Amino acid sequence: MIRSNVLSRQKRVVLRRAGSIDPYNIEEYIAEDGYFALGQALGEMTPEGVLEAIKDSGLQGRGGAGFPTGLKWSFVAQQSAEKTRYIICNADESEPGTFKDRLIMEGDPHAVLEGMALAGYAVGANEGWIYIRGEYEMSRDILERAVSQAEELNLLGDDMFGSGFSFHIHVHAGAGAYVCGEETALLESLEGKRGVPRIRPPYPTVRGFRGQPTVVNNVETLANVAPIILNGSEWFRAIGTARSPGTKVYSMLGDVNVAGLIEAPMGTTLREIIELHGGGMKGGKAFKAAQTGGASGTIIPAEMLDVPLDFASMRESGAGLGSGALLICDEDTDMVDLAYVLMRFFENESCGKCTPCRVGTAQMLEALDRLRRGTARRADLERLEEIAKYVGVSSFCGLGQAAPVPILTALRYFREEFESRLRH
Amino acid sequence: MEEVLAATDRVIDAHKADREALVEILREVNDENGHLTRDDLQRIAERTNLPLSEVYSVASFYSLISLEPLGRHVIRLCQDAPCHVAGGREVREALEHELGIPFGETTLDEQWSLLTTSCIGACAVGPVMMVDNDIFGNLTPEKAREIIARYREADVQDVTPTPQGG
Numbered sequence: 001m002i003r004s005n006v007l008s009r010q011k012r013v014v015l016r017r018a019g020s021i022d023p024y025n026i027e028e029y030i031a032e033d034g035y036f037a038l039g040q041a042l043g044e045m046t047p048e049g050v051l052e053a054i055k056d057s058g059l060q061g062r063g064g065a066g067f068p069t070g071l072k073w074s075f076v077a078q079q080s081a082e083k084t085r086y087i088i089c090n091a092d093e094s095e096p097g098t099f100k101d102r103l104i105m106e107g108d109p110h111a112v113l114e115g116m117a118l119a120g121y122a123v124g125a126n127e128g129w130i131y132i133r134g135e136y137e138m139s140r141d142i143l144e145r146a147v148s149q150a151e152e153l154n155l156l157g158d159d160m161f162g163s164g165f166s167f168h169i170h171v172h173a174g175a176g177a178y179v180c181g182e183e184t185a186l187l188e189s190l191e192g193k194r195g196v197p198r199i200r201p202p203y204p205t206v207r208g209f210r211g212q213p214t215v216v217n218n219v220e221t222l223a224n225v226a227p228i229i230l231n232g233s234e235w236f237r238a239i240g241t242a243r244s245p246g247t248k249v250y251s252m253l254g255d256v257n258v259a260g261l262i263e264a265p266m267g268t269t270l271r272e273i274i275e276l277h278g279g280g281m282k283g284g285k286a287f288k289a290a291q292t293g294g295a296s297g298t299i300i301p302a303e304m305l306d307v308p309l310d311f312a313s314m315r316e317s318g319a320g321l322g323s324g325a326l327l328i329c330d331e332d333t334d335m336v337d338l339a340y341v342l343m344r345f346f347e348n349e350s351c352g353k354c355t356p357c358r359v360g361t362a363q364m365l366e367a368l369d370r371l372r373r374g375t376a377r378r379a380d381l382e383r384l385e386e387i388a389k390y391v392g393v394s395s396f397c398g399l400g401q402a403a404p405v406p407i408l409t410a411l412r413y414f415r416e417e418f419e420s421r422l423r424h
Numbered sequence: 425m426e427e428v429l430a431a432t433d434r435v436i437d438a439h440k441a442d443r444e445a446l447v448e449i450l451r452e453v454n455d456e457n458g459h460l461t462r463d464d465l466q467r468i469a470e471r472t473n474l475p476l477s478e479v480y481s482v483a484s485f486y487s488l489i490s491l492e493p494l495g496r497h498v499i500r501l502c503q504d505a506p507c508h509v510a511g512g513r514e515v516r517e518a519l520e521h522e523l524g525i526p527f528g529e530t531t532l533d534e535q536w537s538l539l540t541t542s543c544i545g546a547c548a549v550g551p552v553m554m555v556d557n558d559i560f561g562n563l564t565p566e567k568a569r570e571i572i573a574r575y576r577e578a579d580v581q582d583v584t585p586t587p588q589g590g
Binding site: 174344348 | 481482488506508510543546554
């Protein structure tokens with residue numbers, strides 16, 4: 001009962017078919033406008049037209065950073081004509097608490113493929129790769145099946161729809177490493193190497209996969225592409241906020257009555273999401289904090305329940321939307337213990353390439369362990385904060401830069417709780 | 425030796441000894457035998473024209489590739505925040521107690537390895553663990569013990585009973 005109310009309140013763009021069609025059957029996708037946008041683009045639109053439509057829509061990357069998708073595509077489209085271009089789908093979803101990409105791939109795989117083909121047409125790429133994390137065996141199986149079904153019907157492959165445009169998609173599985181979600185580490189791994197990040201610039205749009213211009217887009221971003229081409233950018237801009245159009249898919253977890261995946265227009269507040277979609281707090285307890293965006297996300301207090309959830313508004317409030325994970329914590333939550341568990345994740349997943357992240361995460365974990373056990377002194381807390389700032393500014397890639405974020409935001413809003421654990 | 429490496433060669437052939445497929449080759453050979461031996465690494469290095477050190481370096485980087493033999497069953501318990509706040513710590517203690525080993529180790533009878541994993545994207549049913557390739561959710565200490573018991577029973581019925589009793 002609660003669940004059906006929750007579903008009826010959602011605005012579904014990305015998830016409109018997920019759960020209602022058979023992901024193993026391409027005909028069910030086609031029956032619901034599937035590959036219609038691609039056919040329309042190849043038959044009636046120029047590549048520039050597709051690129052303009054995505055630019056006009058204001059679509060932003062759904063992997064966490066919120067970079068304008070059309071702008072990213074245009075960087076690749078501008079590269080000299082002799083270069084081979086690639087479209088990479090970043091399906092290395094590993095941010096703790098995030099499982100939206102898995103359910104998009106497993107519920108509506110062709111939406112991702114169609115988005116990739118449209119991206120390829122827009123930027124002049126004939127080859128796409130899906131880098132899927134090693135643990136997602138079912139997603140991989142569904143995607144591989146989807147690619148071969150689409151090729152059989154000539155919706156992918158050579159001379160699609162008789163237009164002269166060819167696009168081939170390969171599915172590649174990772175082997176277990178969180179850092180491979182960072183786009184340059186992903187490219188290294190895709191080339192068969194250790195998944196350590198590359199220096200940027202040059203950005204992948206200039207020198208990416210095999211040293212060639214490459215678009216790297218998140219699964220959810222790509223799943224938004226076909227609906228935009230089909231319905232127009234104005235339709236898309238009418239959803240969400242002026243600065244962040246469209247919807248966002250969230251994975252809501254923790255102390256709410258209904259945990260799981262939801263899709264809501266950008267700009268919906270956390271309070272609305274908890275009340276309308278989460279069925280309220282579990283056991284009627286009080287909300288204490290939420291972590292938005294997974295392990296690398298910000299911890300926010302009750303005072304921020306009414307901030308609109310979109311990239312710009314969150315940034316202005318010193319928080320981040322990130323991957324869309326929403327970990328809801330009630331009044332009983334031990335923030336020091338939570339901070340410790342989050343740091344344990346980063347210490348474990350640090351790739352070891354740069355010193356601030358490799359050593360800093362270990363030192364922060366030690367300090368948090370002492371705090372958790374009640375053996376830390378004031379100097380430990382001061383040092384934790386100092387190291388957190390260093391690691392944030394001096395780490396090589398996004399992993400280390402984000403690792404201190406939960407600690408620093410937890411300290412910003414719940415400092416007394418950390419201080420109360422000090423040994424005097 | 426040649427016989428032992430026949431499966432490794434098959435995987436390498438399937439990927440045309442392509443250097444770009446190194447991670448997939450390593451993973452597939454690993455899944456075939458449960459872990460990679462030095463001979464596997466050596467053969468992969470020769471056939472992909474890479475230094476052994478580089479193949480080792482790549483193999484040691486990824487958590488789904490093991491350079492040590494693991495138990496017949498491998499438990500990977502998610503230890504990230506969403507599972508932790510849902511009761512993961514109690515499950516962690518129950519597993520250690522039930523198998524008599526700390527995380528990161530394999531039982532003496534080589535039946536069980538107890539490892540942790542980062543998030544496996546099944547957070548809505550946390551705490552979760554993988555046993556080999558199967559995911560179990562909504563774990564409690566009792567449920568975790570029951571799952572182990574079920575595997576033990578199946579092993580006894582399926583194949584040779586282990587004298588040590590697991």
